[in-house]
Amino acid sequence: MPLPGKVSGARVRCYPGCSAAADVSPTIVFGKVGAMNPPPKVPNADRRSREHLTPAEIDRLIAAAQRLGRHGQRDATMILLAYRHGLRVYELVGLRREQVDLRQGLLHVRRRKNGLPSTHPLRGPELRSLREVLREYPESAYVFISERGAPMTAATFRKLLARAGDAAKLGMPIHPHMLRHSTGFKLANDGQDTRAIQHYLGHRNIQHTVLYTQLASDRFNGFWKD
Secondary structure, eight states, rough: OOTTBOOOOOOOOOOOOOOTSSSOOEEETTEEOOOOOOOOOOOOOHHOOOOOOOOHHHHHHHHHHHSSSHHHHHHHHHHHHHHHOOHHHHHTTOOOOGEEEETTTTTOOOOOOOOOEEEOOOOOHHHHHHHHHHHHHHTTTTTHHHHHHHHSOHHHHHHHHHHHHHTTOSOOOOOTHHHHHHHHHHHHHHTTTTHHHHHHHTTSSSHHHHHHHHHHGGGGSSSSOO
16 A cells, blocks of 8 residues: 555556556655665764864863853853763753752762763862853753753754864864763873773773773883883
């Protein structure tokens, strides 16, 4: 039985004056003629040489976000928090005020994807940035708010981060999860304990954390003595 909106070319009924050998019309599915498959997604490895940023590149990214648009302080603070605490994009945009304790300098992190929750210390740069952001919308339940007074969306953050990456001239397209990877690589390169990094990032499986320590450059520091 033909589907609604679909013209099947499998069988052709011949009327006087027509030929059974006539060409079959292109398939029409829900009003689209000859619909083509979308182009295949370009693998990340073909778009960028790595999936993390160095601390110096993070600084350039934050500085670029600070200069862009009317909400540079908010945007820069979002990047800073995502990097310092390894936040996924939905953990970042879903951050609520009750998770932020400015008096004691603590951030209560609720992880997505069945991750482990944890409490992180907030340092001076984060505290100063958060105080400024929170003063703008004192009645909001969420930390990061759009121009319309609604919570920021993941799509909006992806766009502003991509713009900041272009402005910072980092030479590769930037996406939110790169900030989380940058956290892991930074902590691993600093020689932090793998188990501590696991709990900081909320990994239930330590194999996800080992990726960062395996690629840490300090593992090879003693190979050459000159």
